[in-house]
Amino acid sequence: MTGCEAMSEFAIQTTGLCKRFGRLRAVDEVDLRVPAGCVYGYIGRNGAGKTTTIQMLMGFLQPTSGSVSVLGFDPMRQDVAMKRVVSYVPERVEMYDWMKVRETLWFGQHLHPRWDPDLAAHLIRRFELPPERRVGQLSRGMQGKLALALALSSHPQLVLLDDPTQGLDAVVRREFVESIVGILQEAGTTVFFSSHIIDDVERVADWIGILHEGKLIVQEPLEQLKASVKRVLATFPDSAPAHADGAILRQDTDGRRREIIYRTFGPEQESGLHAAGVTDIEVSDCSLEDIFIAYVGPKRGVPVEGARTS
């Protein structure tokens, strides 16, 4: 049990959240439950609807249907009050290029009532950002750090990160993510971290939500997810048909040897395999990336059945 699971309050709660663009259902009946104080990894393939979801959470987009509550605020009607306690770092940080880092902080200080100039100065030093350099002259990674500093300097209760590591090289990305983890762990802030880079999410997230083609197909604590999803390698008899089981997410065949990803693998599944004449059964854990691919990757053997949320 993680610390998040003990909290009863949700920082973000959506019910039947939908957004259509013409005939395209970008977000389809999403019921998010983000516990307060946790890091929620919101992952999905490109175009799955992650950014659309976050823009609705920020009040930038009007939902087609459904309800949204962010820290108890309605983003469409109470956006100013909500933004006092919610910070947002978009996937493409579009600050004003002509401003210096120092001016950008001054600008933020005058726009945010909860701004902490000492914290902002601390973060700038920590991220080693040059105060007199213009934003347009900063590297992509430094711009991301500046955006993070702006987002954190107002002591937010919730930070929405919309794929902030996109386009960064591996070193910068690692540094960026570790910064988030370090600072937010200190502050106990809720983080809604959207990304399609699974490693980043796995490194920091407590909870995982997997969005696929607009639908939320997984929503549960990361440890619970990893504990339940298993990879099984087994030898099947000659001319055996594809193994059928409702818990199978993915099945690859190499001669008689097969690799199966189970949503849950327990004694029931194991006895079923023995009954089918299967031998040499090896069970191992999956990484988040394996789980993600099993859920949203090209299906082999068995289609995914239904959403898995807790």
Add this chain to the structure above:
Amino acid sequence: MIALAWKEARELAPGALLVLLATVIVASAGAAVKSGRENSFPFCVPFVLVGPLLVAAAAGASVFARERPEQLRYLNSWPISRGRVAAVKVLVTAGLTVVTTALMLAVAQSILALAGINLWEGFGAAVSGRIAFVFCLVMLFFCLTLSASALVRHPAGALLLGPVVTLFVLYRYLVASHAVLAPRFGPWLGMAWPWPVPGKIEPTALALAAIAAAAGVLGYVLAPVAERGLRLKRTVAAYAGLIVAAGIATIGYCAIAGAGPIDSGATAEIDPTGRHVLVAARHSSVPDAITGLWLLDPLTGKLDRISGGAISNARLSPEGDRVFFRFGILSGSRFHILYWDWVYDIREGPGGRLRPLRPQRWGDPFAPVKFSSPHGAYIALGERAFLYRDAGGLDTLTPPSPYSHYIAAGWTPDETALYWIITARELCGSEWDRGNAMRYGSAIPEWRPDADTLVLRTAAPSGETEAIWSLKGGRRVGRLSPDGRYLSLASRRSSNAAPGAQAPYERTTILDLETHRQVEIDGMVPDKEGWTASGRYLWCRTRGRDEAGIPQPPGWVLVDAATGEKLNSLRATSDAGMRLCMSPDRTRMLVLARCLLSAPERRSHPSELSLYVASADGGGCRWLYRTSAAEPTIGHTHDGDAILTESDRDTGAFRVLRIDTGTGAVTTLLERQQRPWVGQALIGMMRR
């Protein structure tokens, strides 16, 4: 708030500097091109008008659209309301627009001054010299493009399409709607395109600007920032909405505008045949402008609306069957407008009676309308004596006169010729005019190169024009006798006349067009309606003082056109307000005077005019009615009664009376309180 304002100002500053730089370049180039010429008007006008408007349009479009959607998302991720963001953006940009415009004009004037050009001269000529007018237009352009860009919020759409489409909409509204559609279709559609009077357009422009700005800000505030799918569809929808709204506003405004109020008074013209009275509501502040036109039946008092709007030069035709008027628009203090000439045919009954006479023209709508021929076959009009066949619509039967100005003297009874005169000022007006005068005049046997007046004759329908007479001394107010034999002319008072002499004329000249004899009568001028039915006798007006300034009884003298012999006279106590009006058959006449000494029953009053009736030769003069109006109009009904209109510009009082010439009984045909135009105060521009 301070941070937002600082950001907006910093972002706009480079743009403003670029505009100023461009201004300096344009101004320098313009000054260089124009420095050696006399007239800088063609450069100054577009610069003064278009420059600031383009700056305003660009600034307005940039308010919301200069930030990319991602930047707007970033800005709106801060805990500050969109309304506050929008307000700061609008205020800062508007302020900088005004400052930039002022700087731009100042820099331009500074550079132009080096070349000896005064920008403000062109400015004054173009927009009445009103800085407020330009300011309001600048704000209007700013707010309209702001509104468009707020609705679209796409840089390409707002920066490129915005100003273009907005300019197009404004062009249609301010120019095309008023200057082409209004003069062309206004009377037909029953709409009253009002006079955009300088001084009253400013509040209208500011009101429109405020509405546009409010719409833009509201659109920005209400629509989520990152909404997708607003590129093409919303762009088209936004501009379509603006165009439709502008169109509806224009049509609605013109539809409800109706005819102008009569508060500033009305004038009336009585048909020479006595069957109709043309009533025109005067504009409150534009001299000679008419805001509503009606036709009154003098027998029944029935009132028919002809048109409302920007009318000028309304006039009944000699045979009383048609009303001629101009419908157009003002353009600044010079009254240069685009206008159409219209004819309202009374004979054709309701519907289809209005028709335009010719394509629209630029010019002075208040230039006098010339004469319709006696039976309505032709109308000579315009500043250059175009001659049009009324029945044939737009056909020009004669080429334009070579002269810039002329004074029509009248048509022959059989409508075969129009007589007109050119006076000294026009003869000497330009080399071109003088050359043509020489060309015409040299064909006359008695032509003298030093002649001041030429009498010309234009034949219809051929349009051939020839000079038939030349005279020494300036002549004006030519009047052809009813039979077309005599032409009476009034000559100017000589420039070395004694001080204190009041009358503008000193001599009547009567030309016998058959025998080419010329009769001169000193000390009087022919009355406007002085010819009797036979065309042999002419009533001439005498002045209250002679040439030496010695008082004498003013009045009329009946003279024999063939000999100049004085046959009869009517004397009054004062020459103020004197008028004479012949009956349709020219056998009787109405006389308006303070106190007519010839009438047995004078009913005199020191400050009021009295109406008298007499036979055409002045016999049987009787008193009919006394009026307190300052400038009453008099005329006859078709059945011989008298019509008198009373108007008071100060109080707006106006009424039309019918007076029985036999019994003196007075019937009120029209009073302002009873008629449909009363109290129709107009919104916007027309409200007093």
